[in-house]
Each structure stands twice: as structure tokens, then as C-alpha cells.
Amino acid sequence: MKTLLGIETSCDETAAAIVTEDGRILANVVLSQQEHAAFGGVVPEIAARAHLNHIDALIKEALAGAKLTLDDIDAVAATAGPGLIGGVMVGAMTAKAIAAVRGIPVIAVNHLEGHALTVRLVEDVAFPYLLLLVSGGHCQLLIVEEVGRYHCLGTTRDDAAGECFDKTAKLLGLGYPGGPAVEKMARACKDPAAALEKYPLPAPMVGKPGCDFSFSGLKTAVRQTVDALPAGAIAPDAAAAICHSFQHAVGLIMADRTERAIKQYLALKPPSPALVVAGGVAANTALRQALEALAKQYNMRFVAPPPKLCTDNAAMIAWAGMERLVRGMTDTLDFAVRPRWPLEELKPHPLKGTSHG
Amino acid sequence: MKCLAVNTATKTLSIALVEGENLLHFYETGETRDQGNLLLNHILDGLRENGLGFADLDVLAVVTGPGSFTGIRIGLATMRGIALAADRPLIGFSSFDMFAARSPDRVNIVAVESWREELYFAVMDEEGHPLIACGNETPEAFTERFSREFLGKHPILLSGDAAERMTGLLPDAELAGVRGNAACVAHLAWEKFSIGGAPDVMPVPYYLREADVTISVKSARILKEK
Numbered sequence: 371m372k373t374l375l376g377i378e379t380s381c382d383e384t385a386a387a388i389v390t391e392d393g394r395i396l397a398n399v400v401l402s403q404q405e406h407a408a409f410g411g412v413v414p415e416i417a418a419r420a421h422l423n424h425i426d427a428l429i430k431e432a433l434a435g436a437k438l439t440l441d442d443i444d445a446v447a448a449t450a451g452p453g454l455i456g457g458v459m460v461g462a463m464t465a466k467a468i469a470a471v472r473g474i475p476v477i478a479v480n481h482l483e484g485h486a487l488t489v490r491l492v493e494d495v496a497f498p499y500l501l502l503l504v505s506g507g508h509c510q511l512l513i514v515e516e517v518g519r520y521h522c523l524g525t526t527r528d529d530a531a532g533e534c535f536d537k538t539a540k541l542l543g544l545g546y547p548g549g550p551a552v553e554k555m556a557r558a559c560k561d562p563a564a565a566l567e568k569y570p571l572p573a574p575m576v577g578k579p580g581c582d583f584s585f586s587g588l589k590t591a592v593r594q595t596v597d598a599l600p601a602g603a604i605a606p607d608a609a610a611a612i613c614h615s616f617q618h619a620v621g622l623i624m625a626d627r628t629e630r631a632i633k634q635y636l637a638l639k640p641p642s643p644a645l646v647v648a649g650g651v652a653a654n655t656a657l658r659q660a661l662e663a664l665a666k667q668y669n670m671r672f673v674a675p676p677p678k679l680c681t682d683n684a685a686m687i688a689w690a691g692m693e694r695l696v697r698g699m700t701d702t703l704d705f706a707v708r709p710r711w712p713l714e715e716l717k718p719h720p721l722k723g724t725s726h727g
Numbered sequence: 728m729k730c731l732a733v734n735t736a737t738k739t740l741s742i743a744l745v746e747g748e749n750l751l752h753f754y755e756t757g758e759t760r761d762q763g764n765l766l767l768n769h770i771l772d773g774l775r776e777n778g779l780g781f782a783d784l785d786v787l788a789v790v791t792g793p794g795s796f797t798g799i800r801i802g803l804a805t806m807r808g809i810a811l812a813a814d815r816p817l818i819g820f821s822s823f824d825m826f827a828a829r830s831p832d833r834v835n836i837v838a839v840e841s842w843r844e845e846l847y848f849a850v851m852d853e854e855g856h857p858l859i860a861c862g863n864e865t866p867e868a869f870t871e872r873f874s875r876e877f878l879g880k881h882p883i884l885l886s887g888d889a890a891e892r893m894t895g896l897l898p899d900a901e902l903a904g905v906r907g908n909a910a911c912v913a914h915l916a917w918e919k920f921s922i923g924g925a926p927d928v929m930p931v932p933y934y935l936r937e938a939d940v941t942i943s944v945k946s947a948r949i950l951k952e953k
Contacts, residue, residue: 415796415938422800422932426807440812456797459763460804467808470767471781543950603951703767 372444372695375429376688379421379461380453380481381506382412385684386425386432389692393491396436398685399428407546411536418456425464440472445700447691450478451708458707466703475700477691482713484686485648486514488675491689495673496642500635502628502661505649506532511581511631517693518718523631524581531620532651534585538616541596542609553654556613565611566618569595573622581631588619621660628661632668644671653677728785728921731770732913735762735802736794737822738840738888741909744773745917750910751777763801781813786925788916791819793839793847793862793935800932807929818916819930822847825912826887827855828903833882835903836873838889846889847935850877862935870896
């Protein structure tokens with residue numbers, strides 16, 4: 371039974387976790403950096419500084435929480451990209467150092483692969499499955515064929531969905547991070563039907579061929595809507611109505627794009643069809659409900675990891691590392707960190723087929 | 728007594744392995760672009776050549792800056808990781824400590840490259856400790872302030888990896904020719920460790936500059952309190 375330490379430092383969460391080969395999470399500590407709140411977005415240099423200040427203490431905390439020492443750890447995995455490179459570097463160097471000293475394998479994990487495989491840490495989901503990955507930095511629809519093999523059906527042409535949530539929250543003065551703030555505000559909307567009429571927002575790409583996303587038009591429309599509000603402080607009712615209308619538009623986009631992807635995916639006749647949603651935005655309840663209904667309509671299993679494993683964390687990095695370790699896909703101490711690293715550039719293990727359920 | 732020291736903060740990366748006064752291994756490169764990727768391999772090479780493991784080291788040392796922000800973090804993340812995994816003490820030294828000329832009868836100015844117009848400066852006392860340090864002055868501004876505050880304290884001895892950028896502004900100053908690398912840091916660590924051991928706390932980065940942040944105030948509006 372192998373035990374693996376995972377490290378995540380690619381954005382504004384500093385995290386360390388320990389998972390076992392049979393999918394037990396022995397520790398999962400996440401420190402969300404509060405330093406960025408004043409700026410309404412993540413400041414890369416501030417993030418990198420904060421990661422360095424905290425990562426070793428978090429690793430100690432994870433080990434203590436799991437009642438283990440480094441003697442019990444069989445391999446170390448760290449996010450090697452994509453992400454804010456200053457922070458990624460901190461986690462990667464820490465992982466390399468621990469692996470070098472302890473003489474154990476190191477695994478350079480693609481952050482997106484972490485999100486993509488998380489579901490297999492909590493549920494028994496077989497390849498291939500359809501994945502909607504929606505986070506602060508990414509928005510794509512993929513067929514997960516095997517560890518290291520991803521087929522991208524559609525991606526965003528401009529902003530990520532999470533970015534759009536953050537921007538909306540910022541425009542309305544709701545604070546950062548924007549996802550939970552917008553969701554909470556939308557729930558407070560008293561008359562949803564009237565909100566859609568009073569503050570109509572566009573749903574770009576809906577009805578268009580393919581599975582690509584676009585959010586810049588929606589972002590601009592939110593800005594124009596907020597600018598058109600009476601000067602001075604924004605009335606909470608108006609903010610709630612705009613949040614509802616915004617979330618409604620995002621839901622329409624997601625459902626439309628995902629439905630097209632489902633059709634492509636089902637054409638491949640997968641043995642046990644499943645729609646998986648992952649990434650920080652997957653923590654949004656309204657969105658989950660819309661996608662769940664869609665999956666039901668197509669007789670697919672719908673799986674969403676618990677919100678705690680959807681937002682950035684190190685358990686997902688440890689798990690992706692474990693999936694690679696058991697397949698013999700380890701890395702060398704000179705692995706490079708990469709600010710940009712599309713999932714499609716990954717490679718499956720050359721000697722292994724798709725037999726790993 | 729064996730010490731592993733690493734400097735990734737300044738223009739030239741270096742790694743030194745010393746035993747007492749003896750330099751067992753030294754590696755240096757000005758090619759710092761992929762330094763993070765290769766650093767651990769260079770460290771392992773040094774240990775392997777000498778038939779040593781991390782457990783044989785008595786103390787670790789790292790340069791904490793000022794210098795390249797990324798370089799500072801590469802060195803500290805690596806050495807703090809090694810300290811954690813090998814359970815060895817780690818001592819931090821500044822770039823000024825590393826470049827200090829330690830002259831009894833002259834004022835030592837250390838200038839460290841920052842890759843921007845303003846350099847990192849320190850005026851050192853004769854023991855090699857900084858009297859003042861600053862990270863936001865151009866060579867011209869610093870020279871003017873120095874001439875005002877340290878009037879008559881000449882002659883000046885210049886050191887640091889940006890020392891040559893100062894010679895035109897301080898024509899009477901002499902270049903100290905201090906190498907300033909991981910080997911110097913290993914000796915400093917050896918000195919410090921043999922006298923007082925290592926501190927209990929992990930060394931922290933010494934950026935000497937705030938992170939650059941530009942705030943967009945345009946888009947933020949305030950939500951009315953209920």
C-alpha cells in the first residue's frame with residue numbers, strides 16, 4: 371500500500387495532502403491566501419511570497435495530522451504547472467528537495483490533470499468519462515480516456531468562467547473570491563423571473579456549433595448593467611437580481627456546451643457513461659443542479675467531487691501523483707515547471723494500454 | 728564539520744560543499760535561466776563525488792537575498808525542503824553578508840544586481856554587518872545620499888555583483904575584488920555554527936523591496952449596507 375505526499379502552490383492556495391493507494395485522504399490542509407482580497411484578484415508576486423512562507427509548515431501539519439513521518443511517504447508529487455510560475459516553483463523545489471533527500475520518486479503533476487482525476491479518488495469512475503472542468507483559470511470540456519490521455523472537445527476562447535464570477539463580484543463590490551459571493555447573493559434574489567427581465571444578460575456561444583466557450587461578452591454586459599445602475603452605493607436587491615441573471619446566463623452556456631459534448635462522447639459508446647464536473651466553479655450549487663439534470667436526460671451517471679476537492683487543494687495533486695506512480699510514470703529531479711501546459715500535451719504510459727479501470 | 732551552501736539569489740549561481748577549511752566541491756554558473764530545474768542534480772553530484780549523503784552534513788546555508796525574487800525563492804524552497812527532510816539545521820545569510828569585504832580602515836559599499844534601475848545597496852561596518860541597506864535607490868541617488876551621510880568616511884571599498892556599475896559615480900572608490908559565492912557563505916556558516924550553533928527558526932527571504940502591485944480602482948463599487 372503506497373502513501374504519497376502532494377503539494378499545490380499554483381495559484382492562491384498553499385496546500386499539502388497525503389493520500390493512500392486505495393484512495394484514503396490521510397491529511398488535506400489548505401491555506402487560502404488572504405493577502406489578495408484588497409486587490410480583487412490574485413497578485414502573482416504576493417502569492418509566490420506567501421507560498422514560500424507557509425509550505426514547509428503545511429507539510430509538517432499534514433504529516434502530523436496523518437500521524438506519519440517522511441519515513442512513511444513513498445513518493446512526492448507537486449503541481450508543475452499550469453499556473454503562476456513563481457508559486458509553482460516554490461512547491462516544485464520543495465518536492466524535489468524532499469524526494470532527493472529521502473531517495474523517493476518525484477512526480478510533476480499537471481494541475482488540470484489533478485482536477486480531472488479527483489473524481490476517481492472519491493468514486494469508482496471508469497475511463498473514458500466526460501469532464502467539464504470549470505475554474506478560475508480554466509473552462510474546458512474533455513474526454514478523459516486514460517491517465518495522461520485527454521481529448522479536448524472545447525475550451526474557452528477568452529476568459530475562464532471563474533474569472534467571470536470574480537469580475538462580477540468585483541463590479542458589484544461583493545469581495546473576493548467572487549464565486550461563493552455571487553452564489554450567495556443570487557440566492558437572495560426575491561423575484562428570479564423579474565430579475566431576468568429587468569437585467570437581461572447574454573449567453574454567448576449558445577446554439578453555435580462545437581463546444582467552445584466565450585465569456586468576454588457576458589463580462590462586458592455585466593459591466594454595462596452595473597454602470598447603468600443609479601450612481602452611488604448599489605442597492606442589495608439590484609445586486610441580487612444581477613447575480614441571479616448572471617448565474618442563469620452561465621448555466622445556459624454550460625448546459626448548451628455540455629449537451630453538445632455529451633452527444634460527441636456518447637457516439638463513442640463508452641461502457642459506463644459518466645459526466646464529471648470539476649474545478650472551483652463546480653462548487654456552485656445552481657450549476658451542479660443544471661448539469662445533473664442534463665446527465666439524467668441522457669441516462670448518464672453524474673459525479674461531482676465534494677466542493678472541498680473541487681477548489682484548489684493538494685489531495686487532488688497527491689491523487690494524480692498516485693495514479694501516475696502506480697503506472698510507473700514518475701519524473702526526474704530536473705523536471706521543468708510550466709506556466710502554460712495544456713492537458714493534451716500529456717502522454718500516457720507508453721507500455722500500458724487503457725486497461726486501468 | 729561539513730556544510731552545504733547554496734546561492735541562487737544573485738547573478739551567479741553557486742553551490743559549495745566544505746569540510747572545515749577545505750572546499751570539497753564547488754559549482755558555479757552564470758547561466759541562471761533553468762537553475763531551478765538543475766539545482767538538485769548539482770547538489771547530488773557534489774555529495775556523490777565525495778561519497779556523502781545528506782545525513783553526513785552538519786549544517787546547511789542559503790543566501791536569502793536581496794537579488795532576484797525568483798532566485799531567492801528557489802534557494803530557500805530547496806534548502807528549507809532539504810532541512811525539513813534531512814532534519815539538518817539551516818542558516819540564512821544575506822547577499823550583503825556574502826559580498827562583504829570586511830576592511831578595518833575603509834567603508835565597504837556592497838552593490839547587488841536587481842535587474843532594474845534601482846540596485847540593492849548596503850554600507851557595511853568593519854565586521855561585515857550592514858549599517859544601512861536599501862532597495863529602491865538608483866546608483867545616482869544612493870551616491871548622493873552616501874556622500875551626505877558618510878562625509879569624510881573615505882576611502883571606499885566597493886564590492887558586490889553590481890560594484891562595477893558604481894565606479895563611475897565614486898571615482899575614488901576601489902573595487903574590493905570579493906568573489907562572493909556559496910563557498911564564502913559556507914565559511915560564514917561554519918564560523919557561525921561553530922560559535923553559536925544554528926537558530927531554531929527557518930531563514931526567511933530578504934527581498935528588500937515590496938511586491939509591485941497596481942490597483943485598478945475604476946471597477947470597484949460599494950454595496951449599500953442593509
